[in-house]
Amino acid sequence: MTIVYGGCIEPGGIELEDDTVTVKCPACQGSAVQRYWECCEGGSINQYSALACSDCGHAEGDLPDWCFDDS
Numbered sequence: 001m002t003i004v005y006g007g008c009i010e011p012g013g014i015e016l017e018d019d020t021v022t023v024k025c026p027a028c029q030g031s032a033v034q035r036y037w038e039c040c041e042g043g044s045i046n047q048y049s050a051l052a053c054s055d056c057g058h059a060e061g062d063l064p065d066w067c068f069d070d071s
Contacts (some may be wrong), residue, residue: 016040030055
């Protein structure tokens with residue numbers, strides 16, 4: 001849990017979400033982890049989500065470029 005403060009956000013602070021759930025992989029129907037999180041960037045709160053499958057390696061969503069192997 002992260003709480004952010006600032007004149008642009010909320011004077012009393014706001015708690016950012018960071019949740020994970022287990023879902024079916026859209027590629028192989030195996031077990032995948034879906035993560036939803038918020039991040040305070042430049043005074044605004046942005047929402048992100050990503051999915052990663054440990055069975056087949058499928059990944060999608062708001063992930064850094066290094067998560068995708070183009071070779």
